[in-house]
Amino acid sequence: MKKWFEPLSTAWVGVATHKLRSFLTILGIVIGVGAVISLMSIGKGASADILSRIEGMGSDLITISPGATGYGGVRSAAGSVRTLTQEDAIAINEQVAYINMVAPTYSTSLQLVVGGENMNSQVTGVPPEYQDIQNLEIAYGSFFSDFDYQRGAKVVVLGSEVKETLFGDNDPIGQQLRMGINIVRVIGVLESKADMMGSSLDNAILVPLTAMQQMVAQPRTSQGERIVSSIVLTVSDEEQTDYVVEEITSLLRDRHRLGPDVDDDFYIFSIQEIAEAVSAATGTMTLLLGAIAAISLLVGGIGVMNIMLVSVVERTREIGIRKALGARERDIWIQFLVEAAFLTFAGGIIGVAAGWVVSYLVSSTGLITTMVTADIVILAVSVSVSIGLIFGFYPAWHASRLNPIDALRAE
Amino acid sequence: MIHLQDITKVYLMGKRELEVLRGITLYIEKGEMVAIMGPSGSGKTTILNLVGCLDKPTSGSYYLEDREVSRLSSGELAGIRGQKIGFVFQTFNLLPRLSALANVELGLRYCGGGGRDRAMAALDKVGLSDRANHRPTELSGGEQQRVAIARALAKNPPLILADEPTGNLDSHSGEEIISILTSLHAEQGITLVVVTHEANIAHQCQRIIHLKDGQVVAEETV
Known part of the structure; x- marks a missing residue:
């Protein structure tokens, strides 16, 4: 139990020591995740709205109309034949x-x-x-x-x-x-x-x-x-x-x-087909919204990397001490990686809550229905943690490679 | 316990090579208390870093408990530091955000075994159990160094290396630290290597090794 608890408590100390800095870093992730959640919930809600309207026309309905037979290159408009x-x-x-x-x-x-x-x-x-x-x-x-x-x-x-x-x-x-x-x-x-x-x-x-x-x-x-x-x-x-x-x-x-x-010489429309086409189109729209929001998440991730790099420089001496006490490279990079993941995980959770609130407010205006689904939440949180791991990786690796003697000498 | 054979260490300072150690050969027996003396720039700290597995020699061999360690990987060296070596630094090197007790616990963290009880016992040995929850900034220099000794001591290492342990302390605190170190040596048989430039401290050791310009120039038994 100690094994995994220790990096976590170390990470907590690291985060708690610089409250404002950690807060601002987390805020970047909160905004990113919140944007993903609220925009995708709006996208999903809107497409569910449209689909239910189409289905309301009878998803089992097929309409056959006459028309559009080309005779000698002349095409007639639907219904005219x-x-x-x-x-x-x-x-x-x-x-x-x-x-x-x-x-x-x-x-x-x-x-x-x-x-x-x-x-x-x-x-x-x-x-x-x-x-x-x-x-x-x-x-x-x-x-x-x-x-x-x-x-x-x-x-x-x-x-x-x-x-x-x-x-x-x-x-x-x-x-x-x-x-x-x-x-x-x-x-x-x-x-x-x-x-x-x-x-x-x-x-x-x-x-x-x-x-x-x-x-x-x-x-x-x-x-x-x-x-x-x-x-x-x-x-x-x-x-x-x-x-x-x-x-x-x-x-x-x-x-x-x-x-x-x-x-x-006839057209066949099925509501089913139209629903499928519309659902594909709105799905693309939802993805597009998500992608735009993901850019802000990326920016948040860069913020995490920035802070972690600063943190490594600031704690060079600590790294030296830990190394002198027998910490291996792995111990050091796990420590910094856990800290980065901790920041982004916290940001992810708060961001989900914020996104939820935003999408609730949007849907309470009555203009658009929004829909927060489990898959968006899981996606957003796991993406934000992955961002912590990806953007925390370089600073953590950098920290682990520090020479203990130089690190101990650092001011 | 410690056997250095023809150790050299060359640092690159820009384009210039700086030969800090030029063929050091020395033995330190298990349970000995040895002082290393010499003017600044003589290579005392470099030797201590090599002995402490913080650094690798440019050439030569280092046997620690009959094991050649000078060619080991950095991970293996970290393992040796964690298991066998306790450091005491001139500048204490405590983590300012952690309490005295947590600092001592940190010394146990990377050697596998650990626990609050052992850390507390170590603090007790240096007479600071009543200040366990104070942060380093709330402690005097002498007390901080005692915490650092407790940290080195907690994992019960066979070897403790002290680099100018009294260098930042007033003479009274310095004597206190030296008496703690000598009693540890006397009671627990810990091998102790102290780098110092203070003769009165060196003379409380069993043997003094004099360095100059990266070479052993004299050895005296006290």
Whole structure:
């Protein structure tokens, strides 16, 4: 027990003798470690925030849109071509494994009139499964039922923003509005929901796909299949997202009779993929923040080295005495190395506490969520101790190599 | 105990070679108390450093307890210092931040065995057990030197080397120190080598070796 305790108590005496100096040295490390902890916690918190928002859109969600087939070098914009059909959706549901629910959607622009209000809007026909697929919460009323769908009931569910525009603060449930040449009845309003993809569902006007088909003429392909605007689906096992995407791709290429040299005439987005890409990007950002903070830790380490060098010069005589008493080179460098590591360890612990406080204060402003995780703490403390060992090494080695006679003669 | 054979020591002072010891041959028996005298620059301290394994000779052989030690590594020399040799310096060389007791304990730290009890016993032997917790700055010069002797003594070494142990002390304290050293020698049979330029101290030893210009010029038995 004596063996390891003695260098520690010697180190403590060394640190305690020069309180202000030790404090300033430790402060350098505290700032470095604190910066690493707080910046990385902000980075981690922010990426967790973004990810949870994306996952909130349904991490099991896959969206297929038509588009982007190059014909003779001419590339069409997404959605501008009509290649996806309701029959594709049925085939996917029947032939691809790990699929939970599939919903084809058909959107078209229609004129809405309510009292004096009049607007041109994108109306989307969807099957009732669409509610579960998109995780839609109902604020008032209800979503349309299987029965509404089967009989093609002329009912509509509005996004929160559309409701605001058409009805203001009035209760829209049961109200009628004119949609093109038809009269439809409002049965529900969606809860407002943040959407990252630009197509916020707050602007949605949803009717049963069957009703849509009665109100407007749904175009057909040359094979007679009913064209849809998109197909959304959920997978039953998120782990299998990649597999499902692959299967759908090959199924659709088959159905669309695309030769091996022809590009896909559809896009497949999975939230999973987007989440992975975003998480990689925010991970890089977190690392970058950590790297910037690590520079201040490095500066702190140089401070430790500086102080240790001063300390060695100041204690040359002590080193000589210890050597005369039989201390080996190893004893001397362990002594100085332990002292350096002691300084940086103390700095690391205090720095973790300081960083924690900073990240708590940052998150209490409510602007950014922060997240201090065990791995950051362990990393920061072990890096700071390593810095003590690395930057303490040269001074310690220098001390151990002093000639005892010269050292004893030093003033 | 100690056998120096044709020892030379050359220091490089810039480009000039300075021959400090020029062929020293001497024997010191176990249990002897020997004084080394000589004018300054005669090489007394250099001999003491060599005998104390703090330094290595340029040429020649040094047998300590029949073991040739002049070619050992610095680590092995440190081991010998820790086990066999106690030093007493002119300037005491105590660590100012440590108490008297802690200073004595430091003498035990590098020889493996240790402990507060042994340190306390050593302090008791030099009559300072009541000042164990005082720091060197709170002690008189004579008391500091007694602490230093206790430090050298604590590990029970066969050999104690004293380099002008009374040089920084008034005559009264000096006599006290010498009487402690002589009684240690008489009671415990410790081999004692004292470097001094004070004749009255040298004459309390059994043998006096006179050095001049790096050579032994005379030996007298008291």
